[in-house]
Amino acid sequence: MNIHTESPDQPEVRAMLDRLDAYCAALYPAESNHLMDIASLLNGDVLFLVARDVDGRAVGCAALVKRDGYGEIKRMYVDEARRGLGTGRKLLEHLAMFARMAGVRVLKLETGIHQPEAIGLYERAGFERIEAFGGYQPDPLSLFMEKSL
Template identity: 50%
Template sequence: MSEPVIAVEPPHQPEVARLIEALDDYLGSLYPAESNHLLDLDALAAPDVRFFVARIAGRAVGCAALRLAADYGELKRMFVLPEARGRQVGRRLLARIEAELLAHGLGILRLETGGRQPEALGLYRAAGFAERGPFGDYPDDPLSIFMEKRLR
C-alpha cells in the first residue's frame, strides 16, 4: 500500500468536506456542542490558515489545519479516518504542520483537544506536547485539554 502524501489543499472539496463532517460527527458523539471549538470550511480557507490533506493512493484519509497567530500557531481540525489509522498519517500531518510553522518564523505550536480522545492525547504527548492553560479566546472548559510544543 502506498505512503501518505500530504499537501496544502483548499478545504472546499467534496472529499474534504466529508472528512470534516466525519470529524464533526465523531466530536459531537463525545462532547456537548459548547465544548466543540470548531472551524468551518470557510474559516479553514481564511488567509491565516494553512489546510493540509493527507492522501493515500489519491484518496483523502486525513486532514489538519494550522492557524497562524502573531507569536504562535494553532493546530486545528486534525483527523484521520479510522481505516487509515496506524499508518503514521497523524505523525506525518504533525510534522508537516511543524515545518510550515517554522517556515513562517514561529516556534510555538498550541492546540485544544478533549480528554475523551486518548489516541489523540497519546499522539500529541509522544510528539512532545505538554499541557498548559487556556490560550487565545478559549474558555476554561473542564472538557478541554490545552497543549503546547516549543519547536525552537
C-alpha cells in the same frame, strides 16, 4: 502517502470534516466543540494540509492557523482505517515544518479529554499540557497543549 496544501472546500475533504464533526458531537456538548468551519479554514492565515494514500484518496487533514505569537493546530483528523499507521504523526511533522518556515516558534492546540488516541499522539510528538490560551476558556472537557519548535 502524500501530504500537500489543499483547499478544505472539496467534497472528499468536506466528508472527512463532516465525520470529524459527528465524532466530536457524539463526545462533547456543543459548547465544548471548538471547530472551525470551511469558510474560516479558507482565510489567508490558515494553512490546510491533506494526506492522501497511494491511490489518491484523502485519508487525513489538519490546519495550522497563524495567531499572534504562535500557531494553532485545528481540524486534525485521520480516517479510521488509517489510524495507527503514522498518518497523524506525519501531518504533525508537516505542520511543524510549515510553521518553522513561517517563523512560528510555538504550536498550541485544544483537544477533548475523551480522545485518548489524539492525546497520546500529541504527547508522543512533544506537546505538553498548558492552561487555556487565546480565546478559550477553561473547560473540564478540554485539554490545552503546546510545543516549542
